[in-house]
Amino acid sequence: MAMSKRPRTLDSFFSPPPKKTRTIDSRDDVAKKDDTSNCIIQQSNHQTYPFAIPFLPSDINEMLNFAPASEGRVINDQPDLDLIYYQPYIPKEAQKDLFEFLRQELFFYRVKYTIKRGNVETLINTPRFTTVYGLDETARFDSSGAIVDSNTEKAVTKGTYKCQPRPLPQCLDHLRTLTENATSQKFNFALVNYYASGNDSISYHSDDERFLGPDPAIASFTLGAKRDFLMKHKPTSSDYISEKQPMKLQLASGDMILMKGRTQSQWLHSIPKRKTGEADKGRINITFRRAMVKGGTENYYRYNVGDGEVFRWNANRREMTPWRGEK
Numbered sequence: 648m649a650m651s652k653r654p655r656t657l658d659s660f661f662s663p664p665p666k667k668t669r670t671i672d673s674r675d676d677v678a679k680k681d682d683t684s685n686c687i688i689q690q691s692n693h694q695t696y697p698f699a700i701p702f703l704p705s706d707i708n709e710m711l712n713f714a715p716a717s718e719g720r721v722i723n724d725q726p727d728l729d730l731i732y733y734q735p736y737i738p739k740e741a742q743k744d745l746f747e748f749l750r751q752e753l754f755f756y757r758v759k760y761t762i763k764r765g766n767v768e769t770l771i772n773t774p775r776f777t778t779v780y781g782l783d784e785t786a787r788f789d790s791s792g793a794i795v796d797s798n799t800e801k802a803v804t805k806g807t808y809k810c811q812p813r814p815l816p817q818c819l820d821h822l823r824t825l826t827e828n829a830t831s832q833k834f835n836f837a838l839v840n841y842y843a844s845g846n847d848s849i850s851y852h853s854d855d856e857r858f859l860g861p862d863p864a865i866a867s868f869t870l871g872a873k874r875d876f877l878m879k880h881k882p883t884s885s886d887y888i889s890e891k892q893p894m895k896l897q898l899a900s901g902d903m904i905l906m907k908g909r910t911q912s913q914w915l916h917s918i919p920k921r922k923t924g925e926a927d928k929g930r931i932n933i934t935f936r937r938a939m940v941k942g943g944t945e946n947y948y949r950y951n952v953g954d955g956e957v958f959r960w961n962a963n964r965r966e967m968t969p970w971r972g973e974k
């Protein structure tokens with residue numbers, strides 16, 4: 648869906664604005680009184696969100712200040728491999744609550760798209776739930792949620808983006824900031840995968856898109872079920888092929904792997920399907936990345952939001968179900 652007009656201001660989300668809603672800071676965040684508990688709930692909202700996303704509960708927020716929970720282990724004992732592995736990064740006390748909070752509160756998509764090889768079009772069903780937030784380096788969200796040019800501070804013109812970029816909600820932005828501080832890297836995107844079962848997967852690929860710039864650093868978090876993370880060197884014609892052993896890391900809840908240097912340009916990674924293990928408990932993966940140009944924004948929204956229906960975790964059925972506007 649093309650962005651056809653300047654984003655609405657926060658107040659216009661609520662018409663007439665309910666008395667219990669007020670703006671609490673310069674972003675698109677609101678505080679809302681819960682009628683049943685009488686508590687004030689702080690929420691992130693934006694015109695592109697299907698529904699508002701609560702702020703992290705204060706206990707999780709505070710526990711995250713103890714991250715990283717362990718020192719990162721450098722893994723660079725193979726050609727072109729440059730990893731830092733935190734086992735875990737998220738403190739143990741916060742892992743389950745953070746997983747359940749994000750699974751419940753984020754909206755997801757099951758993206759379908761076509762690829763053309765020669766004259767043959769193939770429909771691809773992405774085998775996992777996905778969602779994305781962020782904007783490339785050329786632009787940013789202003790205090791009203793509008794997209795402005797990073798250099799001129801002027802609103803970007805209609806049609807600049809074909810997709811509808813979304814700001815990171817507080818719950819992901821807090822983790823992004825902590826991750827930036829710990830890694831000395833900068834990130835402007837959060838991509839989130841939800842692997843509902845061992846049938847969900849991501850096939851071998853590398854995140855070496857040009858829009859990330861050369862040798863990008865990507866911080867990749869696991870919450871929930873333990874899953875195998877496979878890595879193998881890209882095929883080369885060099886004699887050193889035997890030095891490059893495929894690797895398997897068993898990523899557990901709370902772990903974070905920072906991939907950097909030549910890892911993306913020279914190695915492939917995947918989360919294969921699994922019939923055994925704890926995959927059916929569900930796993931969330933969050934990657935923080937930094938896209939440099941508009942093409943990165945278009946790409947990420949096309950493949951992680953697409954144009955299909957919204958899914959939300961259904962706590963009664965214990966599965967993602969299409970979201971039809973209900974609270």
Ligand SMILES: O=C(O)CCC(=O)C(=O)O
Nearest residue numbers: 840849854867918932934
């Ligand atoms: O789920 C994971 O750990 C990997 C995700 C991934 O490779 C990706 O989103 O590009």
